[in-house]
Amino acid sequence: MKFTMTSALAVLIVSAPMAFAGGADDDVLSIDGVEMTSKVAAPPALAETGIDTAISGWHFREDDTQAMQTDSFDNPAMLAVERAADVWNTVEGTEGKSCATCHEGPESMQGVRAVYPKWNETAGEMRTLAMQINACRTENMGAEAYKYDGGDMTAMEALITVQSQGMPVNVATDGPAAEYWEKGKEIYYTRYGQLELSCASCHEQNYGNYIRADHLSQGQINGFPTYRLKNAGLVQTHNRFRGCIRDTRAETFSTGSPEFIALELYVASRGNGLSVEGPSVRQ
Amino acid sequence: MRLVAITAAIVVAGGAFAQEVAPTDVSYGEYGAVEASLSGAPGNAEAGAEVMSQRSLGNCVACHQVSALGDVPFQGEVGPSLDGAGSRWEEADLRGIVANAKMTFPESVMPAFYKSEGFIRPGDAFTGKAGTEPLPPLLTAQQVEDVVAFLMTLKDE
Numbered sequence: 335m336k337f338t339m340t341s342a343l344a345v346l347i348v349s350a351p352m353a354f355a356g357g358a359d360d361d362v363l364s365i366d367g368v369e370m371t372s373k374v375a376a377p378p379a380l381a382e383t384g385i386d387t388a389i390s391g392w393h394f395r396e397d398d399t400q401a402m403q404t405d406s407f408d409n410p411a412m413l414a415v416e417r418a419a420d421v422w423n424t425v426e427g428t429e430g431k432s433c434a435t436c437h438e439g440p441e442s443m444q445g446v447r448a449v450y451p452k453w454n455e456t457a458g459e460m461r462t463l464a465m466q467i468n469a470c471r472t473e474n475m476g477a478e479a480y481k482y483d484g485g486d487m488t489a490m491e492a493l494i495t496v497q498s499q500g501m502p503v504n505v506a507t508d509g510p511a512a513e514y515w516e517k518g519k520e521i522y523y524t525r526y527g528q529l530e531l532s533c534a535s536c537h538e539q540n541y542g543n544y545i546r547a548d549h550l551s552q553g554q555i556n557g558f559p560t561y562r563l564k565n566a567g568l569v570q571t572h573n574r575f576r577g578c579i580r581d582t583r584a585e586t587f588s589t590g591s592p593e594f595i596a597l598e599l600y601v602a603s604r605g606n607g608l609s610v611e612g613p614s615v616r617q
Numbered sequence: 618m619r620l621v622a623i624t625a626a627i628v629v630a631g632g633a634f635a636q637e638v639a640p641t642d643v644s645y646g647e648y649g650a651v652e653a654s655l656s657g658a659p660g661n662a663e664a665g666a667e668v669m670s671q672r673s674l675g676n677c678v679a680c681h682q683v684s685a686l687g688d689v690p691f692q693g694e695v696g697p698s699l700d701g702a703g704s705r706w707e708e709a710d711l712r713g714i715v716a717n718a719k720m721t722f723p724e725s726v727m728p729a730f731y732k733s734e735g736f737i738r739p740g741d742a743f744t745g746k747a748g749t750e751p752l753p754p755l756l757t758a759q760q761v762e763d764v765v766a767f768l769m770t771l772k773d774e
Contacts, residue, residue, distance in 0.1 A: 524737060525737065526736075526737050526738050527736060527737070527738060527739060527740050528728070528732075528736055528739055528740065528748070528752055528755065529728040530719075530728055530729065530736065530737075531726060531728070535726040536726075539726060540695050540726070543693070543694045543695050544691070544693050544694050544695075545679050545680060545693045545695050546672075546676070546678070546679040546691045546692075546693050547690075547691035550695075576745060579738075579745070580740065580743055580744070580745035581743065582740075583739070583740045583742060583743060583748075584736075584737070584738045584739065584740040584745075585738045585739065585740045585741075585745065585746060585747040585748065586740075586745040
């Protein structure tokens with residue numbers, strides 16, 4: 335059921351009532367003049383899926399939504415980034431430290447987003463970026479943990495993410511990560527809820543197709559955190575996972591749950607090689 | 618307690634619907650067809666068109682294009698066009714496909730509209746919270762019959 339651009343066009347012309355038809359577009363994504371790798375030869379995690387190209391969700395959005403992401407001044411997520419840049423230098427907690435005390439400027443975070451979730455040897459756990467931010471706050475600063483998907487956390491994630499913009503996603507799936515990856519893969523292919531749909535039902539078998547008014551993408555997470563116009567705010571990967579599982583009429587998992595940490599690692603690996611694009615803009 | 622429940626059911630169901638088949642009692646043929654009306658009554662095609670179009674009901678157009686429902690916006694492309702379905706299939710086939718498409722197309726992404734249990738992490742509708750099986754099926758027996766009646770009107774030109 336994959337439409338190429340030409341057949342999509344044919345459908346558009348032949349069947350008048352259908353106002354749209356599918357497929358990823360051929361536009362080029364540049365952010366502030368820097369070209370992103372928004373399509374890339376399928377990474378190893380996509381072997382045996384029949385997908386030959388990993389494609390950023392940007393290619394499935396409307397032109398006006400796409401445009402908001404090409405210039406930092408037009409990207410509403412940048413307000414949160416600016417806010418977090420102030421927090422970066424703000425001393426909090428019992429140790430009298432700020433992020434800057436240990437890390438210098440935010441640009442020291444270049445490359446970090448690209449490799450998370452990442453195994454933490456000392457703690458012996460798989461850490462998402464949010465978990466690492468909270469580990470720094472509680473252990474190094476003596477400050478309170480942020481709410482996993484609260485506004486402060488998501489803004490700080492956006493600030494750290496933007497430092498890696500344009501770098502290829504490159505999460506490790508071997509060694510201690512392997513068991514998390516397997517767990518995430520199992521979740522990806524499980525058909526949850528009364529509608530009995532898995533992530534793959536929509537994002538592997540049907541990307542490029544419309545489901546009612548929604549143009550299905552591959553469900554890549556290289557653009558997270560994402561500014562969603564619908565919510566007028568930044569959302570995290572786990573919020574999106576929750577929404578998608580809820581839409582299958584299933585009981586969801588919680589943000590920050592072991593299930594979503596594993597799923598995040600697995601989904602990230604399906605986009606290894608795509609540019610870190612966050613904070614992106616979606617409808 | 619049990620007695621009360623049973624009499625209540627009879628009173629609610631009333632004469633015409635006395636032969637309603639419960640979701641767990643539907644008998645599917647080898648290729649997924651269901652011979653008898655699930656409600657015991659014939660379907661109403663006009664009501665069926667409504668069920669297929671409404672987001673809160675069948676929302677079939679989320680996945681299927683149907684020319685006869687041309688004024689319903691945003692028809693999807695996940696499943697095949699249903700134009701001509703009433704020529705391609707017998708009524709019993711269509712009833713089976715709507716009730717539980719996986720009996721006809723194993724592994725299909727099409728949800729089962731008349732199924733109440735056997736789900737993984739069943740939810741309470743679209744709340745994201747846990748639901749308790751048996752869940753109410755997505756469509757009632759009569760709504761399935763109405764949809765089937767409408768599909769039977771979709772003949773090849």
